[in-house]
Amino acid sequence: MLTxxxxxxRILLFFVALAAGALAALAVGMWFGYHRAGSxxxxxxxxxxxxxxxxxxxxxxxxxxxxxxxxLARPIARVASAMRARAHANVAHDFREEEARxxxxxxxxxxxxxxxxxxxxxxxxxQVQRETTRLSSDKSKLEQLLADxxxxxxxxxxxxxxxxxxxxxxxxxxGSSRPVCLDRxxxxxxxxxxxxxxxxxxxxxxxxxxxxxxxxxxxxxxRRLAGRMRLAGDNGGDQAAYVMTLxxxxxxxxxxxxxxxxxxxxxxxVRPIVSELRRLAGAHDLDMIAGDEVSPPLRRLETNLAELxxxxxxxxxxGWPMAAEHxxxxxxxxxxxxDRRTRSLDIDVADIALRCNAFDIVSLMAHLIxxxxxxxxAADYRLSVAPVEGAAEVALSWQGGSVCPDxxxxxxxxxxxESGATGEAILLAHGAAALAVRADEAPSISIRLQxxxxxxxxxxxxxxxVYNFELLSRIHDEKLADARLDALTYVVFDTETTGLLPEQxxxxxxxxxxxxxxxxxxxxxxxxxxxxxxxxxxxxxxxxHGVTDAMVLDAVSVREAVRQFHLFAEGAVLVAHNAPFDMxxxxxxxxxxxxxxxxxxxxxxxxxxSAFGRAETHTLDAxxxxxxxxxxxxxxxxxxxxxxxxxxxxxxxxxxxxxQGLVRFGDVLTKLRSHQRLVRDLNDRHVR
Numbered sequence: 001m002l003t004x005x006x007x008x009x010r011i012l013l014f015f016v017a018l019a020a021g022a023l024a025a026l027a028v029g030m031w032f033g034y035h036r037a038g039s040x041x042x043x044x045x046x047x048x049x050x051x052x053x054x055x056x057x058x059x060x061x062x063x064x065x066x067x068x069x070x071x072l073a074r075p076i077a078r079v080a081s082a083m084r085a086r087a088h089a090n091v092a093h094d095f096r097e098e099e100a101r102x103x104x105x106x107x108x109x110x111x112x113x114x115x116x117x118x119x120x121x122x123x124x125x126x127q128v129q130r131e132t133t134r135l136s137s138d139k140s141k142l143e144q145l146l147a148d149x150x151x152x153x154x155x156x157x158x159x160x161x162x163x164x165x166x167x168x169x170x171x172x173x174x175g176s177s178r179p180v181c182l183d184r185x186x187x188x189x190x191x192x193x194x195x196x197x198x199x200x201x202x203x204x205x206x207x208x209x210x211x212x213x214x215x216x217x218x219x220x221x222x223r224r225l226a227g228r229m230r231l232a233g234d235n236g237g238d239q240a241a242y243v244m245t246l247x248x249x250x251x252x253x254x255x256x257x258x259x260x261x262x263x264x265x266x267x268x269x270v271r272p273i274v275s276e277l278r279r280l281a282g283a284h285d286l287d288m289i290a291g292d293e294v295s296p297p298l299r300r301l302e303t304n305l306a307e308l309x310x311x312x313x314x315x316x317x318x319g320w321p322m323a324a325e326h327x328x329x330x331x332x333x334x335x336x337x338x339d340r341r342t343r344s345l346d347i348d349v350a351d352i353a354l355r356c357n358a359f360d361i362v363s364l365m366a367h368l369i370x371x372x373x374x375x376x377x378a379a380d381y382r383l384s385v386a387p388v389e390g391a392a393e394v395a396l397s398w399q400g401g402s403v404c405p406d407x408x409x410x411x412x413x414x415x416x417x418e419s420g421a422t423g424e425a426i427l428l429a430h431g432a433a434a435l436a437v438r439a440d441e442a443p444s445i446s447i448r449l450q451x452x453x454x455x456x457x458x459x460x461x462x463x464x465x466v467y468n469f470e471l472l473s474r475i476h477d478e479k480l481a482d483a484r485l486d487a488l489t490y491v492v493f494d495t496e497t498t499g500l501l502p503e504q505x506x507x508x509x510x511x512x513x514x515x516x517x518x519x520x521x522x523x524x525x526x527x528x529x530x531x532x533x534x535x536x537x538x539x540x541x542x543x544x545h546g547v548t549d550a551m552v553l554d555a556v557s558v559r560e561a562v563r564q565f566h567l568f569a570e571g572a573v574l575v576a577h578n579a580p581f582d583m584x585x586x587x588x589x590x591x592x593x594x595x596x597x598x599x600x601x602x603x604x605x606x607x608x609x610s611a612f613g614r615a616e617t618h619t620l621d622a623x624x625x626x627x628x629x630x631x632x633x634x635x636x637x638x639x640x641x642x643x644x645x646x647x648x649x650x651x652x653x654x655x656x657x658x659x660q661g662l663v664r665f666g667d668v669l670t671k672l673r674s675h676q677r678l679v680r681d682l683n684d685r686h687v688r
Contacts, residue, residue, distance in 0.1 A: 006613070011073045015065035022057045026050060074615065081612045083113070084659050085627060085652070151245040155232060157472055158240025160186050160195070164467035172246060173219055178567045181525045182468055182517045183489045185571075186244075190225070191217040198229045199242060208233070215249075224250045238472045262308065269304045325358040327351075327385040327392070333362045334383060343369065349385040354392050360416075360426045365396060367416040367423060368445060376401035382442075397444035408436045408445065466525070470518050480600060481666025485654050488665065490516040490602075491572040492647035493527070493565070494639045495582045496545040498537050502584045507533035507558050509547045511565055512639035514647050515572070519654070521647050527568045528640045530555040545637045562589045569599055573665075577620050577646050579603040580680050600665070601682045602672070604646055607653040609675040610662075618678065620645065627652045 030050045152169035156162055161183050165173075170180045173189040180189065187195070194216040201212050211230045218225050226249045232241040327349040335345050365383070372378045378400030385394050412423035412434060427433055437444045477483040493513035499506035513527040530547065532555045542548050556564070565586070576582045579601050590596050608618040612626070620642065624631050629648045635641025662668050673681050 006077070011069060012065065015061055015068070019058055019061040022061065023054050026053050026057065077613050078616075081616075081656075084611070084656050151247050154186065154244045154246070155467070155469075156186050156242055156244065158238050158242075159476070160199075161471065162186055163241070163469060163471045164465065166465045169246065170466075172223070172225070172248060178570070179525070179527070181515055181568075182466060182522060183471060183571075189219055190246075195227075195229075195244075198227070199240070202229060202231050202242065203240060218248070222250075223248055232472075241472050266308055269308070273300055273304070325356055326353050330354065330356075330358050330361060331383055331385070333358060334365050337362055337366045338369065338381070341366075341370070343373065343381065346380070346382040347384075348382065350387055350392075352385065352387055352392055354385075354394075356430055357426075360421070361394075361430075363416045364423050364426050365394075367414070368396065368411060371407075371411045372398060372400070372403065375407070376403070393446055395444050395446040397442045399442065402438040402443035403436045403445065404438070405436050408434060466522060468518050468520065468522075474518070479666075481664065481669070483665050484663055485658065485665060485668065486519040489572045490575050490647075490650070491527075491569040491599075492516060492575040492643055492650060493569070493582065494576065494642040494646060495585055496541075496547055496637070496639045497585065498533050498535065498541050500581075502588060505535070507531070507535065508561065508585050509533050509537055509541075509552055510545065510639040511561055512643045513565065513568060514640075514643050516575075516647055516651065519651065521644075521651065526640070527565060529561050529564065531558055531561045532556065533558060545639075559589060559593060562586055563593055563595070566593075566595050566597065569597070572599060574599045574601045575604065575646065575650050576601070577604045577623075577642070577649075578679060579605075579682060583682060602650070602668075603679050603681070604650055604653060605679045606672040606675050606681065607650065607657065607668075609678055610668075610671045611653050611656045611660075614675055614678065620649070623649050623653075 027050065030047075150168065152172040153164070153166045154162060154169050155164035162180070162185075163182065165180060165182075173180050178184065178188050194214045198212040198214040202210055209230065211228055214227050214229065216225050216227060217223065225246045227244055227246045229242050229244045231239075232243050328347075328351075331345075331347045331349050335347065338345050369381060376398075378398040380399040382397045383394070384397070385392055387393075412427065414422060416423050416426065421429075423434075435446050437446060474487050475484075477487070491513050492515075493511065495508045496510040497506050497508050508531050510530050511527070512529070515522045515525040530552050532552045534557070537547060537549050537552070574583075574597070580603075583597070583601065586597055604620075604623065605618045608616070608623055612618075616622075616626075621631070621636075623629070624645055627649055629645055629652070631641065631645045635644070657663075657668055657671070662671055669681075669683060
């Protein structure tokens, strides 16, 4: 039992026992002296002397204990914490000499040991770095290649949790209300039935390299996806892990359906008219075929065919190979093409993406510039691209003579490149038209193209991959208390508010969070929202966190922010600094939103008390300084900056607790509850 008590506690017990023993010895001595004297008159004197001596003994023992605790016990605890921080959290701070000056050679020996450890670790790290440079280079190249792979790529465990995803997958699944994150269930984003069926077919197949193709629905059922799945092979013991590629075929399927409907309409509309013409042709002489009785069916046939032709023109562009191309990339390609012709081009393009065939559009623009240069003696060409009424207007202007519509039509009827399509065919395929604008100073030709789906949704496809292959071999415990700390996923969050009293109407103005998976912070998985609190933000609060009323004027409401954060944090352990304060702003909205934050919660204040002792300072700044976590001044007291700092501090504290043998969640929780006088523990309803 004594081994569970801290060093300072054991020293205190030692001095308590010493004081008790001294008082007992004093009492025995006084009793023996009184009986030897044998005089009743001396009893009062003996009692008074015993009381005075007892208080004196207690005072001396207490004073000696205080000196011992201040100059020996506390410095020893600090040295132990500092050594543990160096050993497990890779903190390089030196011991403070003024704190350990009474420890004699102990502090000097501990400092030398820590320095030797740091040198050994540095030499080993340098050697490992040299050996892994090539592997890191290959890894970086592989990441770049995977980031540019056109299909969405997902690697999932046998339990259908995401281990790897590329930027295309993140964009493709972004329609879900849940952001794409590692260790989340893939069924949060895709329809479950087809994927489970394909997975079962692979597991039952005798072929190790078998591939199963399937169709499924994307986020919220808005997209139809074509998928290919194969088992990933032996990955740390998870034989059921699989790789899945996805391609959005929504437009393709709709185009095929439209063509099928068009053909159906052709037969439905034309066949009755043809049948009637045949009947009339059989019932009348040839001289009557052109008469009034036959003319109405012929007119209907002509009208219907014209309508069908119009519908076909609307659908024909779907068959052309097109992709989302950024306006800057199209301008760069045209500029490179004109450099070969020794012509200059100024560029003014908006930050938008177009759905087009970039090669055809660039060839068409270059063809038009050639014709303008040959006939109009033009110079100083300028290309501008800007969004206009749900489309993008591509305008080519120049200094020189204007182009009339007939000239433009003649140029568009010409092939734009050898053995290629005409300009008119390219425009029809894109559902676009060219318009010549006559002006004295800067005539132009403008073309309107459809904006890509990425622009319509306001999201660009990012070029990155996110993965953690260690998730494939992670052991999953049935009970949370038995789970190892590194086997859990954490969401570390922070809030900025209008004040410190939520019970009196203060609200959040910003909430931010980051995710930690397998002991590593995932830099790309970030939650950050400004919030309209529904009330004015006091100047005193703005002076701290910098959030003003103007910044949150169009921000989401508190209800919506809590709902979105609940989805982001689903299934993870919440981590915060002084968690009861931040959680109060979330849990007070549970009833009106019909949700509950059942997440386990860890508080870095309690973790710090467990790692460094209750007597130390446990503010965020003090912890950052003690653990070597740098917080930029501009990021301090912002929700995201403090959340990132808290996450880095948590990782170091977790490693220090592991150095004490506290590697399972239940053991850590038991340790934290011994420090509840600092901060209330919030896990009573979560951990069993």
